[in-house]
Amino acid sequence: MAEKQEDTSKGIVIGAIGGTVLGATAVAALLAARPAAAAPSEEKLDYLIAAQEIMVGLLGEIKGGINQLLEKEELPTMPQVTKQVPLTYTILALETIKIAEPSPLTGRITSVAMHFPAGCNALVHVAFGHGEVWVTPSEIDTYISLNDATPVFPTNEPIEKGEHLWAEIRNADGDNPHSISVIATLVGVE
Incomplete structure (x- = not known):
């Protein structure tokens, strides 16, 4: 039984790290493609809002993946x-x-x-x-x-x-x- 719990925590940590790395890579690519500092001043707010929406989406995907792992292992997820x-x-x-x-x-x-x-x-x-x-x-x-x-x-x-x-x-x-x-x-x- 202890072995199963150890595997679960490793899976959750690996999933969270993998999701974070994927998210960080996507955000880095977004910022490298068009850094906010290089944007014309009238476009900066729109650009930053779009970047924030992408980051929020990635965080939601990471959270969803963690909840799926928790459900699979029959552990409680966050209440709605x-x-x-x-x-x-x-x-x-x-x-x-x-x-x-x-x-x-x-x-x-x-x-x-x-x-x-x-x-x-x-x-x-x-x-x-x-x-x-x-x-x-x-x-x-x-x-x-x-x-x-x-x-x-x-x-x-x-x-x-x-x-x-x-x-x-x-x-x-x-x-x-x-x-x-x-x-x-x-x-x-x-």
Whole structure:
């Protein structure tokens, strides 16, 4: 029995080291191909966000591999939790904005709720996504426009901790501001 535990810990350590080396190699290749210092100043933030998203993805893969090893050896993995991420904004007349918050979990987006207050009259257009993925609606550059409604859209979209959850809001109402809320429900591990 002691032998089996020793093999498990060796496998976990080797898997973690292998994943870390693979991740470090990928990040080094990314930085060598286009170092942040060499990027034009207006592109630095976009570049650094893209690099961060790649690193977060690699960390998620490493964590997933470790959890698979733990499950295989019938050892406990990290418990899943549910969290809601609110994206709320009062948008001015004729304004367009994209607001974002980092995901607090690695796991899945299970639903997206959007609140359109009375008076929107289908003049406020809303889309929700994460990273470069459009989730609700799923077609790129399409929006949901309602009045006095709070629809909830079920989904099963994978998400990595730290990845940006975003809402794009466009107000075509030339006279009135509107307070829009988008709430993403996530299930996963911290």
